Amino acid sequence: MRSARGLVGVLLLAGLTVATAATGAETVFLSSQLRPIEEAEKVRQVLLRDAPVEANFITDEPPMVVNRMLAEARAGDVSVGLIGALHGELQPLVEADVLQPVDDLMARLQDRDFVESFVELAKYGGDTQYFIPWMQATYIMAAHRQALEYLPEGADLNALTYDQLRQWGANIQQATGDRRLGFPAGPQGLMHRFFQGYLYPSFTGGVVTRFRSDDAVAMWEAFADIWEVTNPRSTSYAFMQEPLLAGEVWVAFDHTARLMDAFRQRPDDFVAFPAPAGPQGRGFMPVLAGLAIPAGSPDPDAAAQLIDYLTRPEVQVNLLREVAFYPVVDTELPTDLPQGIQIAGEAIAAQTAAPDALPSLLPVGLGEREGEFSKLFTDTFQLIVLRGADVRETLDRQVEVLRRLIEETGAPCWPPDQPSDGACPVD
């Protein structure tokens, strides 16, 4: 007992010294991205190893990043030097005036050849640059090779339509007895992006303006048919790489980072291909992560140096090689990339370069109410597809929620909707 007490004492003392000794001179790089343990380790040990300043790469779930930055700003004592987060996650921080504008830095990085639309996104519709583009990803399709023999007659994997996708799923079900299409429609899944960036643009050519159009009615009916041949366990999937690797699903839609493990572990078993097209084109959604400096950052110069370093073309290629996020600067890709990244990269290139490509952006201007916007789509999906509610009636009801949300936030249209003066009109 005595020795136990002594031990407790020593540990407590050690704890206090550890706690006080931890404030080093390195810059804290807080990121909501690259959270998976292997990716985070690669950032620390490969990507940041040659950085001009010492950085401590720490990951946090997205809401935590936002809460922490708000709290640090309110207390007036900021310990985070650099923030890495998605375009939409940084938006609440822009609105709370927590980020330091980076126009000067952007001007210094002119030689980087950033993708122009990404630079615009980082201004949130104004003139001030709030973050520097860091890396991009998107959503694509993946399939097990076994599924390929059931492709409908005459279908081209790189130019699939939603109708062919349904036929494909039906063929697989007929041959194997199982429904083997898969969507990440679980609570942790990113299904709402499928509706916002893929299904709606492909069928209606818009997202907000065309929400309740006749095209949208046809779209929901078509998707309900696709759901007939979709694995019903889709409502619990979060990362499609898992059911793909387990063999429960043969054809799936998801974020590239959430499919990568399948391509990486079994590159010979899986293929990647662009999302299907609808009557209006091949809707797809690029996802952008940016680097931002909090106002009152302990060392803004170090943060700027890190940004400079992380956006160099060779570092961007390294980022792709190590963690499978794609460059945001125009650069030649090497040919010796790991197989998994090559597989996904070709699909992304085919998707972007498709003749009928219809890029859609993440919602802009909704601020902290973006969650409501996403919920609107998942609710509509649940009502129509899962519970079989009348499509026209449901859309007429849900459009009121949408109209209120858009009017209250005053969000102007974002692509693929046509630009608007003032709040985006809902037809």
Next chain:
Amino acid sequence: MTIQRWLILAAVLVLCLWVLLPIYLIVVSAFGPRDAVFAWPKSFWPVDFTTETVAFFFGAQGVLSGLLNSILVALMTMVMAIALGAPAGYALARFAFPGKNVYRLLVLMTRAFPIPVLAVPLTVRFIEFGLYDTLLGVALVHTALALPFAVLITSSLFLGIPRELEEAAWTLGCTRLQAFRRVVMPLAMPGLAATAIFAFIVSWNEVFAATILSLENRTLTAFLISVLGESPLYFKFAGGFFLIVPALVFIFAIRKYLFSLWGIASR
């Protein structure tokens, strides 16, 4: 053997499996090859023992320090919860004072506020006090969470120790403090151990406060929640393994006090 005995045995077996089976599956998955996690049908027996996943996990930045931090925070919580909770429990058990019942109820109020609601204000205050990103800060919050249990468990514990024993010690020349230390304490030991375990587990499992209040000094649970949510399945199993083992070791170390607690209970 009688039927009754068989029934008891069966119940014991079911209870043991209830606890041990998940732990067994986690261990097998953590030490199995990566693709075995996705294999179907799953094999119940371990295939190809490998430490690859666990070794990577253990080497990752933040795991080892997180483990140490978790242990330190849990121990601090334990000490503070007992140091503050036991006297409060003793007072509730031995003294009559106005507002006693209200107090008993109010103690529970700290559990009524969900921490996520408090997150930003709490963090702001902690930054101002200089407690942000320190183990002591996290331990303080955990102590606040563990205190209601500590107070209520110890108060019923002291109620169960006859006052006469204490009074006898006084008549034999003990001061109040001496009587407490030499007579009440030894009898209360098992209960205090149980309280300590409780405080330890509350702290060990708490995620939210530990995440928002720390940045570079994460506890293991806070570290894991920020990392494992999006990690592949095999790392989740490795993480589960790392969370279970220290808690099991701690409970085994302290179990003899627990067993004697049951001895008192069945008296």
